[in-house]
Amino acid sequence: MTNAVERYRHGLSPMRGRSLHEQHRAATPLELLYDLVFAAAFGVASTQLVEGVAAGHGGAAVGAFAFAVAAIIWAWINFSWFASAFDTDDWLFRVFTMVQMAGVIVLAIGLPAMFASLEEHGAFDNRVMVSGYIVMRVGLLAQWLRASREPAYRRHALTYVLFVAVAQIGWVIVAWAPLPLGAAFAAAAVCWLIELGGPVVAERKGDGERRGTPWHAHHIAERYSLLTIIALGETVIGTLAAAQEVSHEKGWSGDTVVVIGAGVAMTFALWWSYTVMPSGPILAVHRSRSFVWGYGHAFIFVSVAAVGAGLHAIGFAYRHEDPLATPVVILMIAIPVIVFMVSVALLHSYLVHSLMRGLLLHAIAMILPLLGIVLAFGGLPLWVCLLVVLAGPVLVVVAYEAGGWRLAQRHLDEALGGAVTGRPHGAA
Known part of the structure; x- marks a missing residue:
């Protein structure tokens, strides 16, 4: 009966600090x-x-x-x-x-x-x-x-x-x-x-x-991850809005398929590259790194929401009256993608206190959204420029999964100072 009382009772409780080492702490x-x-x-x-x-x-x-x-x-x-x-x-x-x-x-x-x-x-x-x-x-x-x-x-x-x-x-x-x-x-x-x-x-x-309030490292890392996902929801909504507008203006053409495919792929690629960041394990060992990490996430949240707005703007490029110019639309997508990629890379490097050396593909990935902007001003079709911008975060994911994870793991092990990296979620 005790468990039932604890499960359903929400009477007033003294507000004391939670344990830093609470097991299996998750979002409520x-x-x-x-x-x-x-x-x-x-x-x-x-x-x-x-x-x-x-x-x-x-x-x-x-x-x-x-x-x-x-x-x-x-x-x-x-x-x-x-x-x-x-x-x-x-x-x-x-x-x-x-x-x-x-x-x-x-x-x-x-x-x-x-x-x-x-x-x-x-x-x-x-x-x-x-x-x-x-x-x-x-x-x-x-x-x-x-x-x-x-x-x-x-x-x-x-x-x-x-x-x-x-x-x-x-x-x-x-x-x-x-x-x-x-x-x-x-x-x-x-x-x-x-x-x-x-x-x-x-x-x-x-x-x-x-020293400081007793926030829980793995819990706060999960909370930030969840808000990133919330912001990524704008890329899905933007993709749907653009697809509806493009299909209304042009029917179910190749442009419509590319808009839907690129928007969905952008959501997956941004999410995948974000999950590379080892926030929970590092914050559990190095709590002093929370300020830069926590405030630095503002650039991630803003950029992801802006990417969603940029994907929505694709639909305005296909309007019959006063369409948005292709360079404007690509700028609205490419610039926040660049901000996102740079922010994730810098925060990752800060957390482990090591630069992501030896990953040439990462450097090339940063250049691709810039190339998409250049191509847009050069007069290439919007769908071509969009795919070039998309190739940036996709290449980050490919580089990581093709072997870059080994270097990332080595940096993480060094940052943890020999601590075991495979602890259950919620252990500090």
Whole structure:
């Protein structure tokens, strides 16, 4: 009967730090539900980017997209690291998490207004977005205040409370003060620095195993992997949208087949190359490498979502009225693919503290998306350029599976310092 009570009871529990060495720690159903809201937010941002570029507001749309996705990612990061360290799964934790989810929905509702303000008026209207952030901060601050009742982590929690509260006040000022566009961006940059600085300061407090909050290495690695998959969902949605538009304009032609095939293959190739990164084992042994790894993932998330928007833009290239030029579409796909490939390679090298030497194919793979851009400006058909861009991440996968994994394994063994690499998932 004890197990049944533990399974169904969600009464209040003291919020103490989770064990660093907890076995078989995995994402919870609540965390997966939380991610679902972010899938919708990514979708809104990607759609706004495509529509902005198609309307001739490319520069403003790209800037708005970068700001929007950065805000979405940061909201996700705040919750995920907290939950990894302090998740109690009691009813109050669930309620405060759902409050944060509601804030994400409000933030997503505000994205079109923010895009429109930059594209049409050169202003910066993020009031609805900030309103969503206020809702999220209410839930997050309440969680940190609960955690502050644990003496071992009181200093950490209160430091987070201070930084989150100060940053939120700054965002309110940016949203509602009548600032010129340049001043608004400068103030927003200050707010971002405060946001990013909170974890840097808080995680340096304490000594030994009490240094920093007790996040779980394998759990947080899985959480980041899951958000990468969420972002990759935009490549599937973009492929479907493009295929529908191309088939509507041209019927089921060879172009339609190439769009579908290349989009699906792009999703597989990006996912496959990402899974090469040995995040969990390295973070379990070298926790200090989490800052660069965690913040560096922002480039991965942004680039993957942008690839989805680029694949969607293919459909706009086949419109009868005002079609997007092939170079524009290829730029929208190739540039984020390059950012993704470089980010994964750099983060992988940072984690193992060794450059991926001896893999010439990796260097060639980085060049292929650039070649796709050159071919697009040279007047080649879109489908040819798209396949050349796709060849980049595909070649990374081929290089790894054809033997590059041996070098990667050697680097991993050296980074772990002789630790056993085949431990069960969840063992730190």
